[in-house]
Amino acid sequence: MDAMNPAASEAAHFRYLMAIRGWVRFPALIAPGLLGALREELDECYATWRAIQLxxxxxxxxxxTLHHLAGRGGAVDRFLAGLPLHDEITGFLGGGPYVLNACGAYLNRPDTSAYVGRIHRDVRGFSAPYVLMINMLVMLDDFTEENGASWMLSGSHHHPDRPPDEVFLAHAERNTGRAGDVVLFDSHLWHCAGVNRSAAPRRALTIGYTRPFVKPQMDYTRMGPEPRDEALRQLLGFNARVPDSLDAYYQPPERRSYRADQG
Structure with a gap:
């Protein structure tokens, strides 16, 4: 690594770990005040989301689970607007702009289960070594083995097939950490949530980012008003909209719904 350039050294370290392991944890990136606001927002939203699921x-x-929390103007949007690890996400996705594919959360309540507890990866297809998506996990509570810290099978992002249960459990690592830690991982990586055997929920944001031409799981551009913040406009897909008429298509570059730099 380049000892004369700490930023270049850190970037090279990140690229190497993502290539070999498929995931990297960054400690203490989220301020306590924002952590508290995010926890409060998830707890407030859950009853509404749960009613829809039922x-x-x-x-x-x-x-x-809570899916598609972005675009509501609350703590989640504040987190996205000040997004940590922008350079790492940009580099992993080829160096250009990227958009939000999905923004959800998992409360991992004691002695309950959801689909995230099954061994899975977060993209259906397998495009490696070309990457389309990267995942971010934001720890809103401490992640311990007791409260269901995720299982991550390092190196499995190179393999298209789901590992047998016995292989996964024999070789996967527990993704333990502290509230405020953030994990980036290759979306091809096989992983699952652990079982929470504590007395309290283990909360986390679960977010995916893709190259702009990949269709998001929710049309965020139609869910709410267009944000003024340029970073949030880019992230929510306002610069990568498909035109809906010939009039919208035939526009000068600066007024096009799908901008030229979106891939």
């Missing part, structure tokens, strides 16, 4: 008959598989 109403639509998907309660069993989604217990403790």
């Amino acid at each position: 109403r639509n008959g998907v309660a069993e598989a989604t217990d403790g």
